[in-house]
Amino acid sequence: MSIQTVMVVGAGQMGSGIVQVAAAAGRKVLWHDLTMPFIDKGMLVIRKHLARSVEKGKLTVEEQTSIIGRILPTEDVTDAAKVDLVIEAISENMAWKTNLFQKLDRICPPGVILATNTSSLPITEIAAATSRPSQVIGMHFMNPVPVMPLIEVIRGLETSQDVFDAIFQLSKEFGKTPVEVQDFPGFVSNRILMPMINEAVFTVYEGVASVEAVDTVMKLGMNHPMGPLELADFIGLDTCLSIMEILYEGFKDPKYRPCPLLRKYVKAGRLGRKSGQGFYVYA
Ligand SMILES: CC(=O)CC(=O)SCCNC(=O)CCNC(=O)[C@H](O)C(C)(C)COP(=O)(O)OP(=O)(O)OC[C@H]1O[C@@H](n2cnc3c(N)ncnc32)[C@H](O)[C@@H]1OP(=O)(O)O
Numbered sequence: 001m002s003i004q005t006v007m008v009v010g011a012g013q014m015g016s017g018i019v020q021v022a023a024a025a026g027r028k029v030l031w032h033d034l035t036m037p038f039i040d041k042g043m044l045v046i047r048k049h050l051a052r053s054v055e056k057g058k059l060t061v062e063e064q065t066s067i068i069g070r071i072l073p074t075e076d077v078t079d080a081a082k083v084d085l086v087i088e089a090i091s092e093n094m095a096w097k098t099n100l101f102q103k104l105d106r107i108c109p110p111g112v113i114l115a116t117n118t119s120s121l122p123i124t125e126i127a128a129a130t131s132r133p134s135q136v137i138g139m140h141f142m143n144p145v146p147v148m149p150l151i152e153v154i155r156g157l158e159t160s161q162d163v164f165d166a167i168f169q170l171s172k173e174f175g176k177t178p179v180e181v182q183d184f185p186g187f188v189s190n191r192i193l194m195p196m197i198n199e200a201v202f203t204v205y206e207g208v209a210s211v212e213a214v215d216t217v218m219k220l221g222m223n224h225p226m227g228p229l230e231l232a233d234f235i236g237l238d239t240c241l242s243i244m245e246i247l248y249e250g251f252k253d254p255k256y257r258p259c260p261l262l263r264k265y266v267k268a269g270r271l272g273r274k275s276g277q278g279f280y281v282y283a
């Protein structure tokens, strides 16, 4: 199964990273979001990162130009009919994702693989919304995509071996290390990471320590590159809350209850770096 053309849906922080990595790996990438200004914003981010790589001598100007040339923005989702693989990276919301997968299922010819970058939603449930559950798979990149070497490759209940092998191989061609994971809430990464972040929020909520103090403890005491609250802001507090809700709902275990402070911040629109304020304020 050769994958040469890819559509990425969603021009947020994950979508732009996935587009950059796929284009750098020589794939032609159609990039779709609901409106062109979102894609334009994402293109600026990619151009900035590539320009930095050129400045540092990690990329030639010719390579930079050809990577940009392989990225084709489109407002028309029916362009998905032209690709071998669609990677969905829209917001972490099951209704929006199943709606999109139903649409993609109608648009794409048989044989096109539909992958989701969901952080925690059940792949099997997303697959069941389509008429091709054997061709639906989880391809979970880490943030920031161009830097982090891992991709969790998640098998839905019906994912075929051919599709699994093709995505595992493609992940390697993207320069990443794929790890096989079964379809359970939060997979491996967020089942372990997100309760730690949630516990850090509880630590602030209960007045044990300040935001800065919690992050300093984890950075200097545990050698984490970012403190858990800084990382929560980086991921997006809306995404963190959605993941905690999915763990709580999926396991029905109170240990996964989201901290009320996390919920409060999301309700207030404090989503972290992307909205300008979360646990920290960004310029
Ligand atoms: C929620 C989920 O479902 C799953 C997830 O993704 S969970 C989140 C997983 N990610 C993490 O845990 C990230 C933790 N943080 C880190 O690893 C580091 O802080 C970091 C890599 C983000 C930044 O590292 P740093 O050393 O502090 O910064 P900096 O020196 O500026 O950057 C290091 C490199 O990363 C690049 N970089 C940093 N941020 C970047 C971004 N957003 N996009 C692309 N490249 C980026 C820099 O250009 C630099 O590249 P070079 O080595 O080629 O010069």
Ligand SMILES: NC(=O)C1=CN([C@@H]2O[C@H](COP(=O)(O)OP(=O)(O)OC[C@H]3O[C@@H](n4cnc5c(N)ncnc54)[C@H](OP(=O)(O)O)[C@@H]3O)[C@@H](O)[C@H]2O)C=CC1
Pocket (backbone or CB within 6 Å): 009, 010, 011, 012, 013, 014, 015, 032, 033, 034, 038, 089, 090, 091, 092, 093, 096, 100, 117, 118, 119, 120, 140, 141, 142, 143, 234, 235, 236, 239, 274
């Ligand atoms: N943030 C992280 O660290 C990680 C996130 N993920 C997962 O990746 C996915 C995206 O997350 P992230 O990039 O952070 O989110 P963002 O909020 O940064 O971006 C989501 C983008 O998707 C767009 N969008 C929403 N609905 C549609 C649709 N129907 N069609 C096309 N575009 C749409 C949004 O547009 P609009 O603003 O108009 O709604 C927005 O541009 C989520 O499933 C998340 O769980 C996975 C790994 C890490």
